Amino acid sequence: MAKSAWGPGSRSGQAARMTYAAPTYEFLEARARKRVPKFAFDFVQGGTGADYGLDVNRRGLDAVEIVPRYGDLRRADTSAEIFGRRYAAPIGIAPTGMDALIWPGASMALARAARSGNLPYITGTLANSTLEEVASVAAGNTWLQLYGFPRDGHKVTFDLIARAKAAGVTAIVATLDAPVRAKRPRDLHNRLVVPFRPTPRTVYEVATSPAWVGALLRHGSPKFANIERYVEGRPSLDQVAGFVQKELVGSFSWEEIARMRRAWDGALIVKGVLHPDDAEAAVQAGVDGILVSNHGGRQSEAAPSPADMLPLIRDRIDGRAHLLFDSGVRSGLDAVRALALGAEAVFCGRAFLYALAALGDSGGEHFAELIREEFAVAMAQSGAWNVTDIPNVTYRHRSPFGVSGV
């Protein structure tokens, strides 16, 4: 076995215990479900509509088969250069708004995981900590996801960009795929709406989740930390949530992306692209990167898996922008699959949140290490010794849009 492979024996103390408790994403998800209030778990796990998108994403990745190669016993190097910076692996943390609902204090815990694992972390506009707080912990690893606040010529949006520049954030990720609020039936059923008013059921769920209550006491209630300063006075959570609901638009026009390009000289990425024509328009607007994503199945129930669309986008863009991937990534093998199809890096949303909910404040560090090790093993099984070899692995991809690979 290549030296980069893990064995519980290679780990000590807490790390070994975490490996036994949750050796994969699936174990983390199951353990998270037991430890947090159901309304919080549902908020993270749920998709839009009948959750069909979650299956679509899984099927899209499972349809990529990689033919193993042997005869070379070098150790795989998982490190990758992304927008001019070298990370431990081409695997990062996707932005998740209201992240503290499933694990209070989530944003700072993820910042620490990004720093110790040397992975990129796209902190969200709606994260629980400010981008300045995140960047102060994970300097160089912090990217900022942006939603738009169109009022007054995007005053708030461009203030967020200026703050990102001042804080040393290296990339802006403008989300395109939430132009309207998607219906999330589980949240409605759990009455997770603004203003949030506890019901006997939510009180019971909280009372029976002692680990989560402990985290709440340590870290405080969830908040929209980046946004508070734009709401007058000393606003309550309900008031900030009301502001967000009224002012935020989860998409941008191509003109707005072009304007952002003029204001920001770091890496500019658009997130949520599935159509090759939109990828083309993004390149014309001047982006450096395109994050091919269906928002983890949370926006459009009819959206295809990004794994199905990625080869079409790769062929259309033909190297004119860096392609990134998310939605459904659960393992290091999934990362190899997406890189074989043309992505340069993948991002995980739910996985890191489940890791915190399952294992506590240091769960993010555990998942960062777990997925990097899985990635090294999947590389070694595929005949890829460097990340740049992965596009040349032999794979077969049977997608509804055609067959590619061998």
Ligand SMILES: Cc1cc2nc3c(=O)[nH]c(=O)nc-3n(C[C@H](O)[C@H](O)[C@H](O)COP(=O)(O)O)c2cc1C
């Ligand atoms: C709880 C939750 C909140 C999210 N919030 C945001 C957000 O505020 N902005 C955004 O661009 N994407 C958001 N996403 C989408 C993620 O960035 C990412 O696209 C998705 O989680 C990837 O799929 P995965 O969860 O299967 O890894 C959110 C996802 C989840 C699960």
